Amino acid sequence: MAMSTKAKKGRWFIRAFVVVALAALFLVFRFVERVDEDRRPGDRFEIVKVADGDSMELRGGDRLRLLAVDTPEKGEPLYDEATRFLQELTLNKIGRLEFAGARRDKYGRLLAFLYVDSLLVNEQILRNGLGYLYLFKDTDMDRPEVRKMLEAQREAMKHNRGLWAIDRTPEPYYVALNGAFRLHRPGCRSVKNKKPDQYQVFADREEGLWLGLSPCRNCKP
């Protein structure tokens, strides 16, 4: 039986509908990929705002916290210098992220190593003494970025750059819990009531920080 014109028209309509639906689906997937929860390594984006010495905003609204580095908080020495330094290095430029471990922190910010051109920004901050290396128990110490950053921090220490030029009243000794990366004053609540076999003792601040420990945020040695 020959198909009526009406039936032909109906089929054409279904085909057109399928094509449009597929195109729409394709666009949706493209969009989802673009604003994916976890950006892929090697993603490029523009840095549109610098919040402080180690965090910024990316085009699209994502926030980025630089990995393995801790810069002065507002009100602390060199806060302005660290913020300005990050602005000069990254603002309105195109960056590339490399992830290591958890991709976001508890505030929802991306956690990553940031490259602008061929510079590892995380490392440049340490090389200029504008932040401390800040590692965690699960940090892979063999990662090239981590090794570069420790080497950069040691260079800043040797040349008394930035934070390393600040005079501090020394404690008789400093302590760090075994396997942890924070250096404490002897009276810090984090190390109170610990047995001697649970921590290491350092004669001075630099001895611990040279190894890659970072100052505790509570007792601020």
Ligand SMILES: [Zn+2]
């Ligand atoms: Zn402490």
